[in-house]
Every structure is written in structure tokens, then in C-alpha cells.
Amino acid sequence: MSRSAHAASTIEALAAELRAALPANHVRTGATELGLYERDASNISGAAGIVCFPTSTAEVQACVRAAARHGVPFVARGSGTGLAGGATPLDHALVITLTKMDRVLSVDPVNRLAWVEPGVLNLDLTRQVAHLGLHFAPDPSSQQSCSIGGNVANNSGGPHCLSDGVTAAHILGLEVVLSDGSLVQLGSTEAEPHGLDLRGAFVGSEGMFGIATKVCVRLTQNAPAVRTLLMDFATVDAGAQTVSAIIAAGMVPAALEMMDQLCVQAVEAYIHAGLPTEAAAVLLVEVAGLPHGLEADVARIVEIGTAHGAGTVRIAQDEAERALLWKGRKTAFGAIARIKPNYYLHDTVVPRRMLPEVLRQVYEIVQRHDLLVLNVFHAGDGNLHPLLVFDKREPGVMERVHAAGEEIVRASVAAGGVLSGEHGIGLEKRDFMPLMFGPADLAAQAAMRRAFDPAGIANPFKVLPTAAACGDVQHVPEGAWV
Amino acid sequence: MGVIDLTTFAAEVGADGPVTISGLGTRGGPVPEVRCVRAPSGIDWVQPDEMTVACGAATPVDELVAALAEHGQTVALPPGGTVGGALAVGHSDVRRLGYGPVRDVLLQARYVSAAGEVVKAGGPTVKNVSGFDLPRLLVGARGTLGFLGDVIVRTRPLPQHSQWFTRATDDPSATFQLLYKPISVLWDGGAVWALLEGHPTDVAEQAALAGMVACKGPPPLPTGSRRVIPPAAVLACTGRFVAEVGVGIVHHTDPWEPPARDARAAALAAALRHELDPSGRLNPGIDV
Structure with missing residues (x-):
């Protein structure tokens, strides 16, 4: 059963109210613009009823209050780089876009904190505090375009989260507009505010607990010294075993990334960095810190790699070479366009020691479905990113892509892993939640949602499978797996 | 890899009447004059190459630290008392600046809910965004949302010096x-x-x-x-x-009263408690 979209008259009345509260050109209902906001960076499309662009907390409150009055759900949206359909609007929802709230409000360079608006772009924040020797640690591959608000909603990760932790470890306080339009302060600059950790509960809630309008972030000291090295291996297993051995030896590198052969070949053809295209797998390792510990770690990592059969070890000799090696990692998604026009990026986590076994399964699954896969992923924390490449004009290919994806998710969970390491659940994996959680587990998460959003109008139908989301009616949007 | 059986613990917590929980009593102890239960104790497994360890909530922190030291690792929990107590209270020790807050340590918890059911929150891997972050809510909740039965926590390498x-x-x-x-x-x-x-x-x-x-x-x-x-x-x-x-x-040296919370935040906290423990039977009278 599918809920009918909100009546056109309701949408019109809501739009009129919003135009009274916001500058009229910040409320859009044209078909072209609604089309632009019908999905995020996932393949899952919905339907936006209205798109609005508030510029202040008060305007966000006005939008939410109006939506609540008309019983229209709202979806907060940053840059729309999410990959799980978390910002895909359903049923002609109101899309509240935070991109115009993009100011860095204050920076405390001594205590290394900053208050920012949610629309500030991740890399812009790092650039704005670079002169203080600081940066914002979470660095998703989309960091040039993703917003801090989106990072909060998805608890985003990135290569350098291996040593520094994901977004949740870098958020101290939040100003949030709840679904009744009221404003609440969750956490603050204080390390351990009295009472329940509401700020911790909010991070990663995928827009279903409210809208963050101000964010207090922790800034991280830039490392005095950095070494980046590339090691290549004749087998994927040898590369993966090297990862486990490095961690077991008591080192937590700043980043520990892996690319398989097809990925290395695509990247090399794209950026010409002299990458070893003959190798089955390449490890990109970055060590950061004080000079003596750093050199000792590099020596041990090279030793461990060599013991596991590393072919060549390339240590970046200067910042330019380091940037080139990272460009290889971070442009992988652009490079694959040379192979096939479309891709589907997956995101699961497995225990590190299961990486060889699960990667073997990934190759087998993909071959069985007659698809191509490139693996480029955060090996250090077991966070797989199989990238299925295809041409969607090929008849029947989407069915094969979805079938292979589902098998990869199931194989990861069966290996003791989890559904998502950093992309979130959204719509994409909503109905896989029972693979990890039983009815009582899901009921507890649904209870959290009800406490924050009793009306159920903040980004409904996401994350929780329908049986757990009491009151939410099943909705299967275009492009979803289910 | 063994799995701690929480059936007995869940039955002890039950589904009716006020109940409190005790560890080693180092962080305030149980609520007086209320029926008291204890969580399972003991280390289930240590996985140095995953930098994770699983244990019963009543495992003493010092026992866990000693066991991890054999693998060249440690855990960012304040010393003394039990693992469950350290997590439930959520206070970091003086190493917080470098080791991070207690709430960053907990990866997965299985707890007994107010309904007497075993509920799993979070997941076993060091990176996980599958579902809402219930583990962070449990840290510092002083048992009011559920009684921790067993946990998987993140470890860190022991420093060279x-x-x-x-x-x-x-x-x-x-x-x-x-x-x-x-x-x-x-x-x-x-x-x-x-x-x-x-x-x-x-x-x-x-x-x-x-x-x-x-x-x-x-x-x-x-x-x-x-x-x-x-x-x-x-x-x-x-x-x-x-x-x-x-x-x-x-x-x-002097006593101190924390500043009053944002009223809306206090109402949210009350709503969460009500959702997860409608009759207020878990650690009654504890203020969080």
C-alpha cells in the first residue's frame, strides 16, 4: 500500500505561507527545480513538493512550523552528496536546503573549536582554519562539496578517520530545530554536559530527529610531519593481511587505503601518477605525527609489507608527490567513467581479518552477475567500497546491479560486519536493517525517533524498516532495491 | 568466539517493579532499598588486530586493562570499578584530551530493557553508521534507559613511552x-x-x-x-x-551545581526516558 502524495492544494497553501516567511525567491515550486531536488547522489528518486532556502535559524523554524501545520513532511538537505537516499524527498515533501546558511560563525584557535552553520562545506572549513595549523578531521571523498550539516546527519567518515575518528568524535554541540519548530541546544563547547548525550544521539540520525542550524565542531592540530607511502602486492590477500598485521603491531596510521588492480589501472589512465598497474592490490599508507615516531612507524610498516610480499615501496618524496598519490585515491570515482558510464558505490564494514575472505566473495558475486567491480576502500577500518560499474542503457543491468549489491551486503553482515560504515542507511538499506537488528533492537531505535519527532514528519520512511517505524506507511521509491 | 548468555540476567531484571544494578560500587553504587541485580562478568574475547574486546558489563576495568596489556593494548576507560559502571556514568579521566571521551569507546552493547528484553545497540566493528546511535545515548545514562549486559569496546595501542x-x-x-x-x-x-x-x-x-x-x-x-x-x-x-x-x-575542592539545562533539552531527555522506560522502573530516582 502506498500513501498518496500530498494534495496539490495543501502544497500550494504551504508554499504561500513559506513565501510570506522567506524571501519569495527562496521558495521554489517550478517543475525544473523540483526535479533537481528529487534525489541526492544515490540512484533513488522521490518527489519534492516545494524546495526552500532559509538563511537563518528563525527561517528554518518558520519552514518547519509551516510544514507541521500543514502535515507535510520535510527533508533537510545540504549539498545532496549522500549516497543512500537519505535526502531523497518522498510524497511531495518540503525540501529545506541549508546551503545558504554557510557562515563560519566563530573560531576558538586556543581550544580548537568552531561554531559553523550547517551549509559550510567540509573542505572550506578546513581551508578557513588552515592558517591556524588546524583542520576538520572527517574527510569524505566528497569533501570539496559536502556540507558539515550533511556530515552530522550521516556521521560521515573518510580516509583520515582511521586515527582521528568519524564525525561523531568531532561534534561538541548542536543547535537544532525540532519537528514542532522549537529550538533546542544539544551539547555545547562543554566536554561532558550534564544529562543524556542528546548531541551524540543526534549525530547520524539522517535528518529524522530535526535540523541542525548551528554546529560546534572540534578542530584537529595539523601533524608536524607526514609520510605517505604506496606498497603493491601480487595478491589482494597479501595486501589485506598487511593491513591486519600493521594494526596488530600497535600502529594506527593516519590512513590505510587499498585499491585493487582494476581501480589502479583506471586511476593511472586518468592521472598518470606512475602507479603499479601490474599489481593485484595497492596499499596507500599515511603516517602522521612527530618525526621520530613517524620514521619508526614507516620503517616497521615497510618491514611488515615486505614480509607480506610487497613488490615495490614508494615513499612520497615531497608534498607534490604526496598530493599526486592522494589524487589517485580521491579521483577514483571520476576515473571509472573511462570504463563504464554508470556506477553503484557500496559501503559495508567487515572485521579487518575477514577482508581477504569477503573480497573473494565480492569478486565471485560480481562475476556471477556478469558485472565489473573496482575496489577502493578504507582498509584500515575494514570499510569496503565495492564500486560496480555498468552501462544502464544495457537492458536488465539494473536488476543485476541490485542483486549483486544485496549479496555483497549479506556477505558482509554474515562475516561479522555491518550494513554501512559511513554512507548511512537512508532508503537504500532500510529494509536490510533486520539483517543486523532484531525486532526489539529496532523498536528501541524507533523509540529514539519518537522522542525527538513525535509527529513523524522529519524525513519519514528512512532508516527504520516499515514494521519498526510505527505509523509510517510503506513507500517504495523509484530506484530502491526493495 | 563465545557469546555471553544474557538470559539469566534478563530474567533477573524482569519486566515489573523497581530494579537497580550494582557493579563494584565505586561510582555511587546502586539505588538504596531497591531490588538489585548484577550483570555478567568476564572477558569474552580479545581481538588485537581488530582493536576490539568483548566482555560482560560487570568485568572490572582493571581486569580488562591487564588482559589487554598482554596484547600491547589498552582501553580509554577510567580505572577502577566495572566496565558497565564506567560506561553508564560516562565520566572520562584526565587522559580525555588524548584518549577521547568515554562515549567514543562503546561500539556495541547488549542491554536488558525495561520490558526485560535483551536489546542490541550498535555493531561490532570500529566503524559503523547502521541505524541510530543508541550506544552513545546509553553512555552516561546511568542505567536509566537499560542495564548493560555485555559490550564490545574499542581498544587502543599502548604507547611506546x-x-x-x-x-x-x-x-x-x-x-x-x-x-x-x-x-x-x-x-x-x-x-x-x-x-x-x-x-x-x-x-x-x-x-x-x-x-x-x-x-x-x-x-x-x-x-x-x-x-x-x-x-x-x-x-x-x-x-x-x-x-x-x-x-x-x-x-x-568546593562543591558545585551544574547549570540548569536548556528546558527543551531536558524535555527531550525526559521523553527518551519515557519511551525506553515508561514506568521509570530502571534505577528509579537517578537524575540524568
Whole structure:
């Protein structure tokens, strides 16, 4: 059963109210613009009823209050780089876009904190505090375009989260507009505010607990010294075993990334960095810190790699070479366009020691479905990113892509892993939640949602499978797996 | 890999009537005059290459730390008491600046709910965004949302070298700015202490850069109150205190009342408690 979209008259009345509260050109209902906001960076499309662009907390409150009055759900949206359909609007929802709230409000360079608006772009924040020797640690591959608000909603990760932790470890306080339009302060600059950790509960809630309008972030000291090295291996297993051995030896590198052969070949053809295209797998390792510990770690990592059969070890000799090696990692998604026009990026986590076994399964699954896969992923924390490449004009290919994806998710969970390491659940994996959680587990998460959003109008139908989301009616949007 | 059986613990918690939980009683102990239960104890497994460990909630922190030390690892929980108690109270120790807050340690918890059911929150891997972050809500909830049965926590490598240093100063921020990722920086108004970890030469060079000399450790922490203030306010502390610089936790000889919470936040917290424990039977009377 599918809920009918909100009546056109309701949408019109809501739009009129919003135009009274916001500058009229910040409320859009044209078909072209609604089309632009019908999905995020996932393949899952919905339907936006209205798109609005508030510029202040008060305007966000006005939008939410109006939506609540008309019983229209709202979806907060940053840059729309999410990959799980978390910002895909359903049923002609109101899309509240935070991109115009993009100011860095204050920076405390001594205590290394900053208050920012949610629309500030991740890399812009790092650039704005670079002169203080600081940066914002979470660095998703989309960091040039993703917003801090989106990072909060998805608890985003990135290569350098291996040593520094994901977004949740870098958020101290939040100003949030709840679904009744009221404003609440969750956490603050204080390390351990009295009472329940509401700020911790909010991070990663995928827009279903409210809208963050101000964010207090922790800034991280830039490392005095950095070494980046590339090691290549004749087998994927040898590369993966090297990862486990490095961690077991008591080192937590700043980043520990892996690319398989097809990925290395695509990247090399794209950026010409002299990458070893003959190798089955390449490890990109970055060590950061004080000079003596750093050199000792590099020596041990090279030793461990060599013991596991590393072919060549390339240590970046200067910042330019380091940037080139990272460009290889971070442009992988652009490079694959040379192979096939479309891709589907997956995101699961497995225990590190299961990486060889699960990667073997990934190759087998993909071959069985007659698809191509490139693996480029955060090996250090077991966070797989199989990238299925295809041409969607090929008849029947989407069915094969979805079938292979589902098998990869199931194989990861069966290996003791989890559904998502950093992309979130959204719509994409909503109905896989029972693979990890039983009815009582899901009921507890649904209870959290009800406490924050009793009306159920903040980004409904996401994350929780329908049986757990009491009151939410099943909705299967275009492009979803289910 | 064994799995701790929580059936008996769940049956003891039951579904009716007020109930409280006790660990080693080091962090306030159970609610008096209420039926008291204990969580399972013991280490289930240690996985050094995953940097994770699973144990019953009543496992003593010191036992866990000793077991991890055999693998060259440790856990960022304050010493003493039980793992469950440390998580339920959620107070970090003086290494918070470098080791992070207690809430970053918990990866997965299985707890017994107010309905007497075993509920799993989070997942076993060091990285996981599958579903809402219930584990963070459990840390610091003092058992009011559920009683922890067993947990999977994140470990960290033991440092190669670890040493406290000190110098006299009335400006701790100057010292703080000179150090790269110190584990702890404490200040009592007249002297600063820093815990530095890592390669011995780096540690020595950092200390020399900040003009600090090696010492046994910081002075005993005053126990009158543990104040949580904005880190920028540390410089304005008066009286007898030891403050965690860069964190904003102040150990003071005088008592202290935390400032009143944002009323809307308090209502949210009450709503969460009501959703997860409608009759208020878990650790009744505990204020969170």
C-alpha cells in the first residue's frame, strides 16, 4: 500500500505561507527545480513538493512550523552528496536546503573549536582554519562539496578517520530545530554536559530527529610531519593481511587505503601518477605525527609489507608527490567513467581479518552477475567500497546491479560486519536493517525517533524498516532495491 | 568466539517493579532499598588486530586493562570499578584530551530493557553508521534507559613511552599551544602538568620545547566537585583546583551545581526516558 502524495492544494497553501516567511525567491515550486531536488547522489528518486532556502535559524523554524501545520513532511538537505537516499524527498515533501546558511560563525584557535552553520562545506572549513595549523578531521571523498550539516546527519567518515575518528568524535554541540519548530541546544563547547548525550544521539540520525542550524565542531592540530607511502602486492590477500598485521603491531596510521588492480589501472589512465598497474592490490599508507615516531612507524610498516610480499615501496618524496598519490585515491570515482558510464558505490564494514575472505566473495558475486567491480576502500577500518560499474542503457543491468549489491551486503553482515560504515542507511538499506537488528533492537531505535519527532514528519520512511517505524506507511521509491 | 548468555540476567531484571544494578560500587553504587541485580562478568574475547574486546558489563576495568596489556593494548576507560559502571556514568579521566571521551569507546552493547528484553545497540566493528546511535545515548545514562549486559569496546595501542612533565606557569594555554596532541594537560593556577606519549625522543623533544621537566605525575585531584565548563573558561578558575586544559573539566575542592539545562533539552531527555522506560522502573530516582 502506498500513501498518496500530498494534495496539490495543501502544497500550494504551504508554499504561500513559506513565501510570506522567506524571501519569495527562496521558495521554489517550478517543475525544473523540483526535479533537481528529487534525489541526492544515490540512484533513488522521490518527489519534492516545494524546495526552500532559509538563511537563518528563525527561517528554518518558520519552514518547519509551516510544514507541521500543514502535515507535510520535510527533508533537510545540504549539498545532496549522500549516497543512500537519505535526502531523497518522498510524497511531495518540503525540501529545506541549508546551503545558504554557510557562515563560519566563530573560531576558538586556543581550544580548537568552531561554531559553523550547517551549509559550510567540509573542505572550506578546513581551508578557513588552515592558517591556524588546524583542520576538520572527517574527510569524505566528497569533501570539496559536502556540507558539515550533511556530515552530522550521516556521521560521515573518510580516509583520515582511521586515527582521528568519524564525525561523531568531532561534534561538541548542536543547535537544532525540532519537528514542532522549537529550538533546542544539544551539547555545547562543554566536554561532558550534564544529562543524556542528546548531541551524540543526534549525530547520524539522517535528518529524522530535526535540523541542525548551528554546529560546534572540534578542530584537529595539523601533524608536524607526514609520510605517505604506496606498497603493491601480487595478491589482494597479501595486501589485506598487511593491513591486519600493521594494526596488530600497535600502529594506527593516519590512513590505510587499498585499491585493487582494476581501480589502479583506471586511476593511472586518468592521472598518470606512475602507479603499479601490474599489481593485484595497492596499499596507500599515511603516517602522521612527530618525526621520530613517524620514521619508526614507516620503517616497521615497510618491514611488515615486505614480509607480506610487497613488490615495490614508494615513499612520497615531497608534498607534490604526496598530493599526486592522494589524487589517485580521491579521483577514483571520476576515473571509472573511462570504463563504464554508470556506477553503484557500496559501503559495508567487515572485521579487518575477514577482508581477504569477503573480497573473494565480492569478486565471485560480481562475476556471477556478469558485472565489473573496482575496489577502493578504507582498509584500515575494514570499510569496503565495492564500486560496480555498468552501462544502464544495457537492458536488465539494473536488476543485476541490485542483486549483486544485496549479496555483497549479506556477505558482509554474515562475516561479522555491518550494513554501512559511513554512507548511512537512508532508503537504500532500510529494509536490510533486520539483517543486523532484531525486532526489539529496532523498536528501541524507533523509540529514539519518537522522542525527538513525535509527529513523524522529519524525513519519514528512512532508516527504520516499515514494521519498526510505527505509523509510517510503506513507500517504495523509484530506484530502491526493495 | 563465545557469546555471553544474557538470559539469566534478563530474567533477573524482569519486566515489573523497581530494579537497580550494582557493579563494584565505586561510582555511587546502586539505588538504596531497591531490588538489585548484577550483570555478567568476564572477558569474552580479545581481538588485537581488530582493536576490539568483548566482555560482560560487570568485568572490572582493571581486569580488562591487564588482559589487554598482554596484547600491547589498552582501553580509554577510567580505572577502577566495572566496565558497565564506567560506561553508564560516562565520566572520562584526565587522559580525555588524548584518549577521547568515554562515549567514543562503546561500539556495541547488549542491554536488558525495561520490558526485560535483551536489546542490541550498535555493531561490532570500529566503524559503523547502521541505524541510530543508541550506544552513545546509553553512555552516561546511568542505567536509566537499560542495564548493560555485555559490550564490545574499542581498544587502543599502548604507547611506546609515557611520561608526565611539569613547569610553573600562570598561562597554561601557552604550554598547551606548544605541544602536539598531548594526552593530558592539567593546571592548578600555578603549575602545569602534561602527559606525553609516543617515541621517547619525540616525548623528550616536546617537553624540552615547552620548557617542562619530568615528574612523577600530577597532584591528587580535588574531589569536592568535577565541574564541566567551557574550555575557554578554565583560565578564570579560582580557589583550589586542577583543571583539564583544552577540555574544560575542573576538579575542585568546593562543591558545585551544574547549570540548569536548556528546558527543551531536558524535555527531550525526559521523553527518551519515557519511551525506553515508561514506568521509570530502571534505577528509579537517578537524575540524568
